Amino acid sequence: MTQIAQRLATLGETIFTEISQLALAHGAINLGQGFPNFDGPDFVKDAAVEAIRAGHGQYARMFGIPELCRAIAERFATDTGLSIEPDAQVTVTSGCTEALAASFLGLVNPGDEVVLFEPYFDSYRACVAMAGAVPRFVTLRPPDFALDEAQLRRAFSDRTRVILVNTPHNPTGKVFSRAELDLIAALCRKHDVIALTDEVYERLVFQGEHICLATLEGMAERTVTLSSLGKTFSLTGWKIGWAIAPPPLTAGVRAAHQFLTFATATPLQHAAVAALRAPDSYYRDFLAAYRTRRDLLVDGLARIGFEVYPPHGTYFVLADHTRFGFEDDVSFCRHLIEHVGVAAIPSSFFYATPEHGRSLVRFAFCKDEPVLREALGRLSSLAGR
Numbered sequence: 001m002t003q004i005a006q007r008l009a010t011l012g013e014t015i016f017t018e019i020s021q022l023a024l025a026h027g028a029i030n031l032g033q034g035f036p037n038f039d040g041p042d043f044v045k046d047a048a049v050e051a052i053r054a055g056h057g058q059y060a061r062m063f064g065i066p067e068l069c070r071a072i073a074e075r076f077a078t079d080t081g082l083s084i085e086p087d088a089q090v091t092v093t094s095g096c097t098e099a100l101a102a103s104f105l106g107l108v109n110p111g112d113e114v115v116l117f118e119p120y121f122d123s124y125r126a127c128v129a130m131a132g133a134v135p136r137f138v139t140l141r142p143p144d145f146a147l148d149e150a151q152l153r154r155a156f157s158d159r160t161r162v163i164l165v166n167t168p169h170n171p172t173g174k175v176f177s178r179a180e181l182d183l184i185a186a187l188c189r190k191h192d193v194i195a196l197t198d199e200v201y202e203r204l205v206f207q208g209e210h211i212c213l214a215t216l217e218g219m220a221e222r223t224v225t226l227s228s229l230g231k232t233f234s235l236t237g238w239k240i241g242w243a244i245a246p247p248p249l250t251a252g253v254r255a256a257h258q259f260l261t262f263a264t265a266t267p268l269q270h271a272a273v274a275a276l277r278a279p280d281s282y283y284r285d286f287l288a289a290y291r292t293r294r295d296l297l298v299d300g301l302a303r304i305g306f307e308v309y310p311p312h313g314t315y316f317v318l319a320d321h322t323r324f325g326f327e328d329d330v331s332f333c334r335h336l337i338e339h340v341g342v343a344a345i346p347s348s349f350f351y352a353t354p355e356h357g358r359s360l361v362r363f364a365f366c367k368d369e370p371v372l373r374e375a376l377g378r379l380s381s382l383a384g385r
């Protein structure tokens with residue numbers, strides 16, 4: 001019998017752990033969890049080695065080393081045009097995951113309502129539960145995962161404390177449009193709501209434009225912008241993330257961060273400075289390589305017979321599996337791992353109402369081209385079904 005506290009007991013183990021273990025046991029190619037099978041750039045790794053050799057081995061300043069807070073503020077100013085005070089508005093965390101947890105624990109009171117879009121990255125649900133808050137869901141539906149204005153309006157009330165917006169969005173690959181973000185911003189202003197924006201895929205936009213919610217009218221003072229190094233620099237294991245917010249909201253984030261982890265790995269913070277000062281060519285090449293991988297997987301899945309919803313951003317693609325005749329997404333993914341040799345994530349785990357995701361599976365394309373080709377080769381055995 002496990003002894004998990006009530007507030008977490010219903011959430012179970014994350015689906016990523018389960019699928020990765022099954023994939024390993026069956027020698028399946030793992031297109032499930034979103035980590036690259038290639039390494040980050042040498043100039044960032046070299047900076048980490050140098051920092052370790054230089055003796056940066058003790059606790060860092062609680063909210064981040066001064067150089068990194070400055071580099072994050074400079075990057076943010078270049079990308080968004082918003083000028084921020086590094087020591088007062090940036091908090092360095094152990095990945096975006098910790099930034100999310102610190103934001104929820106430091107800003108949300110038990111009983112507050114939180115608006116989430118489903119499908120969602122699974123840690124959001126857990127953060128809401130850990131904060132003792134009440135989730136209100138708005139469903140993004142295929143084929144285009146457009147925002148349902150009426151449903152969004154209904155989700156807001158005088159008890160709403162936070163809305164969490166993830167753009168570009170995992171798992172749909174949706175990039176929220178300006179009109180959608182304008183609507184969200186208007187509702188935040190009307191109901192005096194804090195926006196948390198998870199922008200870890202900000203550099204992976206193939207179609208449309210990444211818009212930082214904080215840049216919209218009246219939003220800088222009510223938005224916590226979260227991001228991290230992991231996706232953009234193919235270093236998901238480093239877990240360097242951050243939260244950018246006006247001082248009153250930063251106070252909440254730091255109130256929790258100081259007791260969650262206190263500080264983040266010092267030498268990796270030094271290396272993150274080098275990463276954030278990467279030339280524009282780094283970001284261009286990074287996006288171009290992902291565009292090639294996206295096209296390869298999207299076209300390949302469509303040829304095999306999936307109904308594919310080509311992502312506008314992120315390194316994930318959702319596909320409808322129903323024409324292959326399986327009962328649901330879980331039985332389809334089990335078959336894929338055990339008999340086809342490819343792992344994908346059953347999408348029902350991304351929904352509060354699992355039925356909404358039963359027809360969909362998520363594939364990750366943060367893998368090099370030979371691996372993607374091999375996976376497509378294996379998946380082509382489905383075509384005859």
Ligand SMILES: Cc1ncc(COP(=O)(O)O)c(C=O)c1O
Nearest residue numbers: 034095096097121170228230241
């Ligand atoms: C939407 C989203 N947010 C946050 C994270 C986690 O970011 P980090 O590795 O920086 O904690 C992920 C990782 O998959 C993600 O997909």
